[in-house]
Amino acid sequence: MDTDAIFKALANPMRRQILQWLKSPEQFLSADECGGFEKGVCAGQIEKLGQLSQSTMSNHLSVLQQAGLVTVQKHGQWSYFSRNEALIQQYLDVLKNTL
Template sequence: MDRAIQIKAMASEVRMAVLRLLAEPERHFGQQWSADPVDFGVCMSLIAEALGIAQPTASRHLDILKQAGFITVRRQGKWSYCQRDEAAIRDYLAWLESELTAAS
C-alpha cells in the first residue's frame, strides 16, 4: 500500500470524520432504507449529508479514502455504498506505531 496516500488520507479532518461515522454505521445511518448500513455499507449521499458538504466534495474525500485502502466502495444500481476496511486501518496504525517507535 502507498503510505503517502494513506498519510494524505489521514491529514484531513473531513476524512477523519468519515472514518468515525463509518465506525458506527448503525448509530449514524440507521435510517438508511436501501441497504443495511452495517452489512452492505453507507450510501455516499448520506455521508455527504451527515458531513454537511456537497456530494462532489464528499466523493473526492471518499475517493482518497478508497485509494488509501481505508474504505471499500460497492456499487448497486446508481448508488455507491462505503464501508471501512478495518484490516487496512489496523495495518496502517501498526505501521505508524512502528515508524514512530523505531526512532527511539
C-alpha cells in the first residue's frame, strides 16, 4: 500500500466524490441504466455524474486506480469501476494506528 499515493488521490474533492458514488451507486444512478452494479459502475456513468470531460474524468479514475483505491474490470470496450474495500479498510487502519 502506497500511503503517499492514497493521500495524493484523496486530496482532490472530485476523487473523493467518485469514491462516494462508487460506495453507494444506487443512490446516484439507476441500476437499469447501468445494467446493474455487479460489475461496478461504467466509466461513462461516472463521467455523466461528474459533468467533466472524458479526459479529465479518465485522469481522476487513473489516479484512483494507481493508488489502489478502485479496481477496474474490462468488458469489451467498457470499463467498470469498483471501490477496493480491502485496501480502503487497510488505509483507515493505518491512519487510526499512526495519527
